[in-house]
Structures are given as C-alpha cells and as structure tokens.
Amino acid sequence: MKHLTAICTGTPDGYRIRVLAEDHDDDLVDLIFDWDSFRPASAGHRLIEHGYMIRPDARTPDTVNGWREVPSQPGTWSVSVMQTNGDTPETPPLVAERLVEAVSHWTEGRHDQAREVLADLARNGTPALMYGVATGLAVMAKAALAKMQGLDADTASWIILTTDGSRPEDFLPQPHLFAARFITAFANGDTATTLALYGAAFTAPDPELFSHCLEMLLAATGEAVRAATPGADR
Template sequence: MKHLTAICTGTSDGYRIRVLAEGHDDDLVDLFFDWASFRPASAGHRLIEHGYMIRPDARTPEAVNGWREVPGQPGTWSVPVIPTNGGDSVTQPTVSERLVEAVTHWTEGHHDQAQEVLADLARNGTPSLMYGVATGLADMAKEASAKMQGLDADTAFWIISTSDGGRPEDIVPHPHLFAARFITAFANGDTATTLALYGAAFTAPDPELFSHCLEMLLAATGEAVRAATMGALR
C-alpha cells in the first residue's frame, strides 16, 4: 500500500485539507472549511466522511489527535492516514456470523465470551471493518428495540431521553453515551453522525476509550436482544 498523508493548511479564508499519495501528483481528497482556527478532531472526522482515517500509530503524546505541525510551514499540519474502504482481513459474512455469536453469548449471560469475540474481531480488523462491526451491532439493537415497542424499524424515529429530563451528557458515562447515540443515529439513518461518533472514539486521547465504547455497544445490543426475546416468550 502506498504511503498516504493528510495535510491541513491554514488559508486567508479558513483551512484546506488534502490527502496525498506517495508517487501521485493529484490530490486524492481536496476539502475546504471556513474554520477560524485549526480543529484537529473535526479534521479527523471530515477525513472519515471522505474515505480515510488517521492511522492508530499516529496518536502519540507529541501529536494532537495524530496531527503534527509541519516544520518550517506555519499553520500547516500533517498526519498519516489509511483508506477505510478496503483491505479488510475478515470477510463481511464472517463478521456477521461472529457478531451473532457475540450477541448470543451476551444474551445467555456469557459476557466474557461475548467480549472475547469482539476483541478477536478488533485484533484482526481494519478501522473500516470495525466501523462495520459497530453498525452491525447497532442494526441488531435497532431491530430488537423496534420489536419491543411494536414499531416499524424502518419508519420509527428515535431519541435519547433520561428519567429526570436532564442532559445525558451530564449523567451518562462516555462509553454508555456513545452506545446510546450511535444506536440512535444508526436507527434514524444518520450516517454522518455515526461516522462522527466513531471517529471521535477512535481518535480520542484516551487509547482505551475506543474499546470501551465498542464493548458498551455490544452490551447495549445484547441487552436489547435479550429483552426482545424474553418479551416474545411471555
């Protein structure tokens, strides 16, 4: 695979993001945003929306969400990236089967086995594949939730609410909030939000947050499927 680099450059009107490939003269991506200042997290999210993701090994203490200032070029940042649409080491049917296996383990109370299946997928998967894992879990959660409520999964609109009417951000831990937001966005067909949530978790300064978010997504899905199955048996 050719080395790919994303460059974010400040201009008089905002910031320009380009993706460059070693040995190629043309830009793979060329975007412009009217930001007043450099936004490293937002820049990473915009890359995901256009088929590229910051390499995990770029996230170091010396970098800002993977981005580093280019020496001798004020207002210019760079980061190595990888494509999110190819090179998966596990085929999609296998992923689907393993997700069903993980959720089944969870509904049967075998939480450690369920998490091991998820960890195995993460060990062998690319960022693109793991986004597919997240959406696969969200799809099962969506169907289970619709079944419990007696709704049409394809026409229902979903929101997040708390028992006391407070803001979820103020009372819900980050991994729990990620799972709730991701499932809700997926159920509403909001791909831009699922990509943004995934990108934020993947590029978070805390290297453990991403795995915790996926584990909570698995737990939420497993509990939804378990509840829907129990309801069907009553």
C-alpha cells in the same frame, strides 16, 4: 496498506484540506473552509465525515491532535490518516456470523463467551473492520428496538430520553453514552456521527476506552435482542 496523508493549507480565503495517497495522482478529498485560523480538532472531524480518520499512532506529544507543521511551508499542516468504510459501512459475512454468535451468547447469559468473540475479532481486525463490527451490532440493536416498539425501522426517528429529563452526558459513563449515541445515530442513518463517535473512541487517550465502548455496544445490543425475543427470561 497504502500510506494516506492529509494536508491542511492556509489560503487567502481560509483553509484547504486534501487527502493524498502515495499510489494515486488525484486528491482523494479536497475541502475548503473559511476558517480564520487552523482548527486541528475540526479538521479531524471533517476528515471523519468524508471517510478518513487520523491514525492513532500519529497522535504524539509533539503534534496537535496528530497534526504536524510542514517544515519550510508556513501555514501548512500534515497528518497520517486511514480510510474507514465511508458512507457505505459493511460488515463482512464471516464477521456478521461471529456477531450473531456473540449476541446469542449474551442473550443466553453467557456474557464471558460473548466478550471473547468480540475480543477475538478485535485481535485480528483492522480499524475499518472494527467499524464494521460496531455497525453490525447497531443493525441488530436497531431491528430489536423497532420490534419492541412496533415501529417501521426504516421510517422511525430515534432520540435518547431519560426518565427524569436529565442529560445523558451528565451521569452516564463514557462507554454507556457511546453505545446509546452510536445505536441512535446508526438507526437515524447518521453516518457522520457514527464515524465521529468511533473515531473519538478509537483515538482516546485512555487505551482501554475503545474496547470498553465496543463491549458496552455488545451488551446494549444483547439486552435489546433479549427484550425483543418472545418468551425470553426478562
């Protein structure tokens, strides 16, 4: 995998973020922001919106959200990044087949077997491939939800509602909230939000959170497909 580096440099008008590749002469990303100070979290989110994310191993105690000051270059920060699938998320055909298998297991009550398929994909998957896994599940969830509601999946707009009008983030565990938000954002075609959610889960301080989020995404998709299947035991 080629090495990618993001550089954030102070300018007279704000800050400039670039993404550089060791085998590429031109900048892969070149962004200008009118910040009055360096904003490491915002810089990470802007990278996600443009198809890159900070590598998990870059986040060490001596960095700021992975960013490290460049020696002898005041006002300049750098961080190692990886490419996601950008604005065109794709799920490889073999992975898609495994996801169908996992969701089928779930809908038929074989939850452990469904989780094992997901775990097998995670063991052999790159971060970009696992983003494809997440979007592949969201594709099935969106289709099932549209079928349940009798809606056109390509034109409907989706929001998260609760029965009592409360905010989901006030009571839902993080994996449940991730699944609800990811499916909703994907259904609305909001790639920037799906990437931001994925990046936040992938780089969370809790090493177990990412796998729990994907398992809940699988469970939510499986339940949606089961509910949309005529004659299913509900």
